[in-house]
Amino acid sequence: MGLSLRPLPAQPRPRDRAKTLDITPAQGYFQRGSVSSRHIRRTGNGPHTANGRRLSVMTTKNAQPSPRPRPVSPFLLVALGWLIPGSGFLLLGRKGRARGLIALLAIHLTFIVGVSLKGGVVWPVWAVREAGFNLINILTFLVEMGAGWLAALSLAAHAGAWAHFAPAPANAYFELGSLYCLTAGALNYFVIRQSQERNEKKAFEILAKQ
Amino acid sequence: MTFGILHLLSLVYLTGVVSLILGMDEGETPAQAGRHVLGCWTRILLCFVGLGVVVYVFSLFAG
Numbered sequence: 001m002g003l004s005l006r007p008l009p010a011q012p013r014p015r016d017r018a019k020t021l022d023i024t025p026a027q028g029y030f031q032r033g034s035v036s037s038r039h040i041r042r043t044g045n046g047p048h049t050a051n052g053r054r055l056s057v058m059t060t061k062n063a064q065p066s067p068r069p070r071p072v073s074p075f076l077l078v079a080l081g082w083l084i085p086g087s088g089f090l091l092l093g094r095k096g097r098a099r100g101l102i103a104l105l106a107i108h109l110t111f112i113v114g115v116s117l118k119g120g121v122v123w124p125v126w127a128v129r130e131a132g133f134n135l136i137n138i139l140t141f142l143v144e145m146g147a148g149w150l151a152a153l154s155l156a157a158h159a160g161a162w163a164h165f166a167p168a169p170a171n172a173y174f175e176l177g178s179l180y181c182l183t184a185g186a187l188n189y190f191v192i193r194q195s196q197e198r199n200e201k202k203a204f205e206i207l208a209k210q
Numbered sequence: 211m212t213f214g215i216l217h218l219l220s221l222v223y224l225t226g227v228v229s230l231i232l233g234m235d236e237g238e239t240p241a242q243a244g245r246h247v248l249g250c251w252t253r254i255l256l257c258f259v260g261l262g263v264v265v266y267v268f269s270l271f272a273g
Contacts, residue, residue, distance in 0.1 A: 099234055106227050113223075172213070176220060183224050187231045194235045 071203035074196060081192040083148045085184070088195030096198055103191045111150045111184035119177020120154035120167030121145065140178070146185030154181065225254045 072091045081088025086104030089096035114120065121144045125132035145151045157165035168174055233247035 098240070102234055103231060106230055110224070110227055173216075176217065180220070180224070183227065187228065190231055198235075 071206065072199050074199065077195055077199055078192055081195055082146065082188065085148050085150070085188040086191060088192055089198070092195060092198055092202065096195065099194075103187075107147065107184045107188050107191070108150065110180050110187070111147050111154075114177040114180025114184065115150075115154060115165060115167075117173040117177030117180065118168040118171035119174055119179070119181050120158060120165070121147075121151045121181060122158055122167055122169065122178075123155065140182060143189075144178070144181050144185040146188040147181065148188060151181070151185060221258060222255070225258070226251055229254060 077088045077091060080091060084104070085107035086100045086102075089100030089103060092100075121141065122137075124134070124137040124141045126138070127133060145155075154165060154167065156162075158167055160166075167178065171177075229247050229251035233250045234243050236246040237243040
């Protein structure tokens with residue numbers, strides 16, 4: 001009695017089987033935002049193989065259509081980005097989150113160090129004919145105001161003589177502290193511009209997809 | 211802490227923050243951005259060291 005051992009035909013692994021499926025152009029349904037899963041469930045007109053076998057991947061109830069990305073309003077971006085430094089990037093979603101957090105921490109820390117050195121925002125003399133008029137002071141004020149709510153708080157503290165947060169021009173460290181506040185304000189202008197550029201890039205990408 | 215040391219530390223910190231903010235948007239990946247930030251920070255610090263040397267040399271001839 002002879003036993004002949006024949007090797008069994010090699011069964012393709014599930015991953016290989018999936019590779020050998022001849023997917024028709026209906027696979028375009030997998031593209032983002034083209035047809036909702038609800039539409040596929042209703043019509044049954046989903047992706048299928050060449051021999052008519054339907055692929056039920058997208059027709060399950062769990063499949064959700066991905067939300068369409070939308071660009072942020074530029075006015076909102078500038079206004080919120082100025083008021084809270086770094087928040088412009090945070091509005092852009094997941095891609096801008098790390099940059100937004102870095103900018104938020106860096107600008108806040110810089111301004112707080114400046115205030116702790118008795119620096120801050122001082123209201124300049126605007127009238128040209130007055131004795132204290134100085135163009136550099138006005139430009140410094142405009143740049144420092146870029147720090148948003150921090151600069152507004154420092155200005156309010158100076159006006160209200162709130163000792164803990166108000167700048168002290170007579171202090172030896174006032175100039176150095178004001179340099180920190182100036183740097184924080186200037187950096188926020190750059191951060192706002194960078195977030196605007198990212199937002200414009202995002203809008204162009206959305207237009208290109210459509 | 212003396213006044214001069216505080217200014218030197220401020221120089222290092224402020225150049226670092228400026229490099230970080232301006233360089234973080236340069237690369238698409240964090241590694242590229244990090245390399246750009248470090249390169250930018252190094253160049254700015256070297257420029258300031260050069261300026262310091264020039265000022266020191268000038269101070270030798272003053273009075």
